[in-house]
Amino acid sequence: xxxxxxxxxAMVAGCGTGGARLDFAxxxxxxxxxxxxxxxxxxxxxxxxxxxxxxxVVVAMQHYGPSLLFGKAGDFLFQLSLDLExxxxxxxxxxxxxxxxxxxxxxxxxxxxxxxxxxxxxALYRERNNRLRGTFRLLVARDVSQILGGWxxxxxxxxxxxxxxxxxxxxxxxxxxxxxxxxxxREPAEGAVIQIEPVEAFTPRGD
Numbered sequence: 001x002x003x004x005x006x007x008x009x010a011m012v013a014g015c016g017t018g019g020a021r022l023d024f025a026x027x028x029x030x031x032x033x034x035x036x037x038x039x040x041x042x043x044x045x046x047x048x049x050x051x052x053x054x055x056x057v058v059v060a061m062q063h064y065g066p067s068l069l070f071g072k073a074g075d076f077l078f079q080l081s082l083d084l085e086x087x088x089x090x091x092x093x094x095x096x097x098x099x100x101x102x103x104x105x106x107x108x109x110x111x112x113x114x115x116x117x118x119x120x121x122x123a124l125y126r127e128r129n130n131r132l133r134g135t136f137r138l139l140v141a142r143d144v145s146q147i148l149g150g151w152x153x154x155x156x157x158x159x160x161x162x163x164x165x166x167x168x169x170x171x172x173x174x175x176x177x178x179x180x181x182x183x184x185x186r187e188p189a190e191g192a193v194i195q196i197e198p199v200e201a202f203t204p205r206g207d
Contacts (some may be wrong), residue, residue, distance in 0.1 A: 018047030029157040048172030049132045049165035058120035060175035080104040081176040095122045100186045112145040126173035132165045
């Protein structure tokens with residue numbers, strides 16, 4: 001009985017925040033005897049979506065796990081955002097992913113890892129109560145920060161994901177902005193209008 005009540009409470013608590021499951025597999029092609037294939041799973045308990053003024057739809061999710069071993073210095077934070085062309089015109093839509101669609105950030109104490117998409121596919125499905133459900137299979141580049149500064153040699157990772165997102169632009173943008181911070185912002189979407197500040201004309205002075 002108690003287990004049933006706890007499960008119900010957990011389900012109700014997640015109704016306004018969405019959720020996801022992400023499976024990660026490292027792809028190491030630089031050694032003749034790579035380790036056995038192994039997936040690492042994260043279950044973000046915050047997942048939001050919203051639509052920007054230009055029609056693009058953004059999905060942002062977060063996983064936070066306090067560390068009992070290292071205290072606050074060992075807290076683990078993972079944030080991921082997907083920037084896609086637009087909402088499904090009908091019930092569902094597939095998106096081909098290239099280099100700008102995914103950004104992700106992982107922090108464990110002072111260590112930092114960044115993920116950027118290379119190629120893959122995302123599917124979005126409209127659900128009741130203004131929710132979006134999605135699945136994706138993406139090849140991403142993983143960059144790990146170095147102790148003395150800078151980033152190490154990038155490696156490839158496969159991410160398999162599924163999520164249910166609730167509509168909340170305010171909370172979602174905070175996660176999206178974190179994934180794009182410190183120089184990891186996205187390139188403008190193809191066909192986007194780039195505003196250029198006017199430059200004053202230079203007039204040479206006479207002698």
